Amino acid sequence: MVCRVAGAGLVRHVGLALFASGPAARAAAESAYSVLGNGALGSTPVHTAVWLLRFQTARHASTLSSPPALGGEEEAKKTTAAAAEKSDQKAVTSYWGVPPSKFTKEDGSTWRWACFRPWEAYEPDLAIDLKKHHAPTTFLDRMAFWTVKSLRWPTDLFFQRRYGCRAMMLETVAAVPGMVGGLLLHLKSLRRFEHSGGWIKALLEEAENERMHLMTFMEVSQPRWYERALVLAVQGVFFNAYFLGYLLSPKFAHRMVGYLEEEAIHSYTEFLKEIDKGTIPNVPAPAIALDYWRLPAGSTLRDVVLVVRADEAHHRDVNHFASDIHYQGHELKESPAPLGYH
CATH class of the missing domain: 1.20.1260.140 (Alternative oxidase)
Incomplete structure (x- = not known):
């Protein structure tokens, strides 16, 4: 009987935790943990489920967006754009997780190739004999x-x-x-x-x-x-x-x-x-x-x-x-x- 009542309470609080995101839901989940987790149930499957519910609630809360800044909606958009730009600047494109080195060409423009470096470029010898042929002898x-x-x-x-x-x-x-x-x-x-x-x-x-x-x-x-x-x-x-x-x-x-x-x-x-x-x-x-x-x-x-x-x-x-x-x-x-x- 106790487990049945505990299960019903758990279902209600799971609904609060998963489908609501306000402080009331988190408070309800904490209440469920204190009542069911520290009560007479002891170390039962329901107790374990409630502990997982608490972890899920905390994880869900950590992924929530921060409230808009006091300056209003425009200020929030600017903050978001600045954060995105900063994130792009820190993006790592190297396979090994190391930011690529910055190189410039002789004219000062940015070197855009990662497959070869400026010192590996060269001027080919176009005067080479193209008609040379090795006659097979052996x-x-x-x-x-x-x-x-x-x-x-x-x-x-x-x-x-x-x-x-x-x-x-x-x-x-x-x-x-x-x-x-x-x-x-x-x-x-x-x-x-x-x-x-x-x-x-x-x-x-x-x-x-x-x-x-x-x-x-x-x-x-x-x-x-x-x-x-x-x-x-x-x-x-x-x-x-x-x-x-x-x-x-x-x-x-x-x-x-x-x-x-x-x-x-x-x-x-x-x-x-x-x-x-x-x-x-x-x-x-x-x-x-x-x-x-x-x-x-x-x-x-x-x-x-x-x-x-x-x-x-x-x-x-x-x-x-x-x-x-x-x-x-x-x-x-x-x-x-x-x-x-x-």
Whole structure:
């Protein structure tokens, strides 16, 4: 009988606590706790429920808005706006919960990119030889050459002359080898307690450079859903295949990337031809490209393709050089990586 009466009282006070927010509700909940919690019920389920009710009432009260300021409704709105602005200023955008550092460009304007810093921007060497080709001489060379040629056929069939989407797909693949090579050399350096001759950094910079190509072309060509799905499939297959290939033969892996970059140079040359013919609009260069390659104001998509093609030519030379070192019986660590290959 006592429990039944206590339950009825508890229901009434729960209603007060949950559906009312004034001082009367909180007082009613406190009264329920003093009567039921400290009374004859002792340590019963009802006593526990009342304790939880008290906790819920206090939590509900702590989330209530403060009453308006004395200045009236307008003053309350100003206070709310100021608080919101202050909250926005304190917003943390870093993944690690640390506010990002503030950088400025040479003209004093705010640096807006978190994916790279001002000192990582550079002016590409457009005078590099674009027609250089490594003629395959050994069995591994020929195997690497025809592997890349066989990969180009389905790419041509799928993308046709949509070179913006083609470039996007190409960069999602081209950014994988440098990361894989850098990772494996890093692990080898740790196992053998020895230096890498700068090759770890060189290969990781290559991967980062290719990723920045992708970030740029994402601004130019928005991929469709099936193209995104294709990227997932191709990356999953290519990463594992290249990882295994690099473990078996680094010289084959670097030679294949050298030929892959030669095909990239050809693709970007065709891209330029389509822009010059007017088939592809020569739109203004994305803002990220202006800052990353230090392009002058007013640069266009054609200028972006030119600097990307120059980057690919540098990657071609680096990887053919790396493969040649292995053919001569030396490891990468015994020969310093090319400096300033950007």
